[in-house]
Amino acid sequence: MEKQNQHFIQQAYMKGFSPYYFEDNCEKWEKEQIFVLNKQDNSIKQTTVNNVGCRKNYYSVYNENLELDSRIENIFNIVESDFIRFREQLIKIINQINLTNKPGQLNSKYRTTICEYVKLNYIRIPKIMDWIYKEAEKHEKRISEKYKVEYNKYSHQNISVRTMLSLFDVRGKDLAEYFFENDIHFEFFGRTKGTLITSDNPVIFYNDNNPPGLAYDDTIIIFPIDQNKLVKFIKDDGKDKYLRIQDMNYVDKINHILYGNATSEVYGPSSNILSRLNE
Numbered sequence: 001m002e003k004q005n006q007h008f009i010q011q012a013y014m015k016g017f018s019p020y021y022f023e024d025n026c027e028k029w030e031k032e033q034i035f036v037l038n039k040q041d042n043s044i045k046q047t048t049v050n051n052v053g054c055r056k057n058y059y060s061v062y063n064e065n066l067e068l069d070s071r072i073e074n075i076f077n078i079v080e081s082d083f084i085r086f087r088e089q090l091i092k093i094i095n096q097i098n099l100t101n102k103p104g105q106l107n108s109k110y111r112t113t114i115c116e117y118v119k120l121n122y123i124r125i126p127k128i129m130d131w132i133y134k135e136a137e138k139h140e141k142r143i144s145e146k147y148k149v150e151y152n153k154y155s156h157q158n159i160s161v162r163t164m165l166s167l168f169d170v171r172g173k174d175l176a177e178y179f180f181e182n183d184i185h186f187e188f189f190g191r192t193k194g195t196l197i198t199s200d201n202p203v204i205f206y207n208d209n210n211p212p213g214l215a216y217d218d219t220i221i222i223f224p225i226d227q228n229k230l231v232k233f234i235k236d237d238g239k240d241k242y243l244r245i246q247d248m249n250y251v252d253k254i255n256h257i258l259y260g261n262a263t264s265e266v267y268g269p270s271s272n273i274l275s276r277l278n279e
Helices: 012-016 071-100 110-124 126-147 155-166 175-180 248-263 271-278
Strands: 005-007 033-038 043-048 054-056 183-188 204-206 219-228 229-234 241-243 265-268
Touching: 012 033, 012 071, 012 265, 033 271, 043 271, 071 110, 071 183, 071 241, 110 219, 110 229, 126 155, 126 229, 175 183, 183 265, 204 248, 248 265, 248 271, 265 271
Parallel strands: 183 241
Antiparallel strands: 005 054, 033 043, 033 265, 183 229, 204 219, 219 229
């Protein structure tokens, strides 16, 4: 297998933060446009979703013939495809709420989908994977020196990907299962009122009273679904909710947390929105 770009932030997900996301009468290439802020030098550029949130063979593994194998990416593609159907369904529910002011209901299949998808966007980001790669490489070198065997530079890649898939149980539960047991709040606002951004580290762990870790029940997990919707996992009253955001200062606060949480790239629908994050 030749080297290829593999996205740790899904292209179809990033299209939800394109300046043309809400436009029906535009070209396909326009839907793929996005603005990117580079945190290293604060530069902002317009590009396509194909060019960002990716690395060469990011989670390919090597088989016994040292050929790259992309089975892991194929597994991730299933979750990503489910997310697109989930987002379409969520848009329909929110449109119904806006028209009738009656609460909608997301079926359990889509509830599972968003839990799996948020987990995926936490475990495979560079902030996590780069650390795993580094530790796996050190481990393989120690083994090589201790047992006087030839160091295999490809094995730590395989170990890293396997580690990524097995990490992040919470109190003996899979991370997606932990999310599922929380109340899920879908928060949204009118498209002309404000704009959410996202980043290369889009899952926020937030806590006003304690360190933002999953060891604390009052930690809230926040994930932007697109530029005017987010999902929040929270321990509340045992009910899922659809909540209309009225306070745009709240959206601004979420954006600044996302900016601070980002490793190197922040994505949004305009250069003006991204440039205000530096102020």
